[in-house]
Amino acid sequence: MTELRLRNRIVIIAVTLGVFVLDRWTKLLVESRLALGESFEVLGKTLQFTHITNSNGVMGISFGPFSRYLMLPLSLLAITAIVYFYLRSQSRSLLAALATGSILGGAAGNMLDRFRTGAVTDFIDCDIPDIIIPPFQAGILKFSGFYLDRWYIFNIADSAVMVGVALMIFITFKEEYRAGAGPAAEK
Numbered sequence: 001m002t003e004l005r006l007r008n009r010i011v012i013i014a015v016t017l018g019v020f021v022l023d024r025w026t027k028l029l030v031e032s033r034l035a036l037g038e039s040f041e042v043l044g045k046t047l048q049f050t051h052i053t054n055s056n057g058v059m060g061i062s063f064g065p066f067s068r069y070l071m072l073p074l075s076l077l078a079i080t081a082i083v084y085f086y087l088r089s090q091s092r093s094l095l096a097a098l099a100t101g102s103i104l105g106g107a108a109g110n111m112l113d114r115f116r117t118g119a120v121t122d123f124i125d126c127d128i129p130d131i132i133i134p135p136f137q138a139g140i141l142k143f144s145g146f147y148l149d150r151w152y153i154f155n156i157a158d159s160a161v162m163v164g165v166a167l168m169i170f171i172t173f174k175e176e177y178r179a180g181a182g183p184a185a186e187k
Contacts, residue, residue, distance in 0.1 A: 008097035012086075015098055019105025023156040027113070027121040039125065046127045052153050053119035075111040079104060096171050102164030109157035122153040 034040060034051035041048045056067045063070045086100045113120040128151045135145035 004092055008092060008094065011094060011097040012101040012104065015101025016105040016108065019102055019156070019160040020108050023106065023109035023160070024112070026123070026156050027109075030123040031121055034123070048125045049123045050125040050153055052122050053117070054122050054153075055119040072111065072114045075107055075114060079107050079111070082107070093171065095167060099164040099167035099171065102160045102167070106157035106160035106164065109160075110155075120155065120157075122155045122158070124155060124159070125153045126151045 030049060030051050034049065036051055036053065039048045039050040055071070057063070057071060057074075082100060082103050086096065089096065110120045128148070131146065131148040133143070133146040136143050
């Protein structure tokens with residue numbers, strides 16, 4: 001194993017464990033200090049901690065009555081896919097290792113909640129500018145509209161997964177750009 005690969009594996013393990021421990025600690029803190037449904041204002045109504053549980057997916061995506069039973073296998077599948085794609089990718093950058101560790105730590109934190117109780121503890125409650133998409137029809141497609149006045153309540157694990165995925169997308173575009181520009185630059 002090369003020194004670079006060893007460094008990246010150490011980074012992945014360290015970030016995974018760090019995110020997992022921080023996520024567990026914050027969830028346990030919220031569960032012990034706030035009753036379910038109770039809020040604590042951090043920055044007024046702009047940022048507060050609100051203790052809820054979520055048996056659905058990210059941003060409340062639901063699979064109906066089967067959500068509780070589908071989310072755990074989907075989490076396992078996602079973790080497996082992330083490890084597979086990291087091992088298969090050509091990227092051996094520190095950024096890819098950070099992104100992978102962030103995603104794995106977040107996925108493991110939420111997966112543990114789902115395994116223990118069937119639902120994830122969420123608590124970070126942020127106000128955002130209102131998002132309003134009016135109803136419209138485009139051909140045969142009909143959209144009934146969308147309104148969001150507060151962001152979905154989330155946790156540290158969700159944040160880590162989203163940051164990791166954003167980094168992975170950035171890395172992928174950067175590698176694709178380099179791969180496309182490489183041969184053209186040599187001509």
